[in-house]
Amino acid sequence: MKASVIEQFGGSLILKDVPVPEPKPGEVLMRVRACAVDQFDLRIRDGKVPHAKVPLILGHEVAGEVAAVGAGVMDWKIGQRVTSTLYLTCGKCRKCQTGRETICENFIGYLGIQTPGGYAEYTVVPAVNLVALPETLSFTDASVIANAIGTPYHAFTKRMRLQAGERVIITGAGGGVGMHAIQLARMMGAFVMAVDIGQAKVDAARAQGADVAVDAAQTDFAEAAREWTNGEGVEAVLELVCGATIPTSLKALGKGGRIVIVGHHGGSPFTVEGSQMVANEWEILGSRNVSKRELAEVVALVSAGRVRPVVTGTYPLEEAETLLKRIDHREVIGRVVLEI
């Protein structure tokens, strides 16, 4: 099969012929039809992600068809259209068994790091990770669901518990996750202030339906938020940036406010006064990706047209290296997908 392979960290991806992998017991061989590409792939390629080993095939956001099943896999048939959650988990611990597998006690790793990923014609995925796709959903659109839509879905529904009528700030709103977060928050009946840097990203956020879009390089978004809420402050913040933005997010947060941290750059330490936490009954929470059950819910929302995947470019596998370079040079807005 054709695959785009990292042979050396920091080096270019190389298109090669490699053997088709064999599914082990409990695994499924997927004929990859689409694989979304993101910033995380760049960090892996550059050797900045622990436990990654070369040679490696990138790609953790996949959609395709079941091509073969390993021993013991009863519930998937050849030809079925599927996507997959991103994480490799134990399936046995208390967290896994209660639908919180993204915080598995025995977390194994990621597709495309601990296993050869989807920058290839075939990849192997644990059967327990798979979610069925309806015929009406294209593989390209489906490939961005697990990460770019699933991540904010879990954050809003399970962690933030966002309510209709609430006002929410989304930092980093012009990125791939941010743009879908705007759509989801609007779908849930919330009002959205989108925050990003630069006109292109602010425009992208506005195009997804943000009620207000603020360029943080020009405007203090805490002041803008206070003005927007008649001095009250917002009910919630979805942090897709964290380090640079969280001091301002705290200033924008009203009484009873919740901050949910999804994206962060490095350690991103910040300080918050205990007295303010108490006086305002603030909640500061973390949120990690999406469970399989939630992914099935998001697939249903997307198929019903309630959320629209924003795919801004599609490329053949041969152009994977060019695409990573474009991401590295910040020439990509939204999500881009390899069609294989």
Ligand SMILES: [Zn+2]
């Ligand atoms: Zn587990």
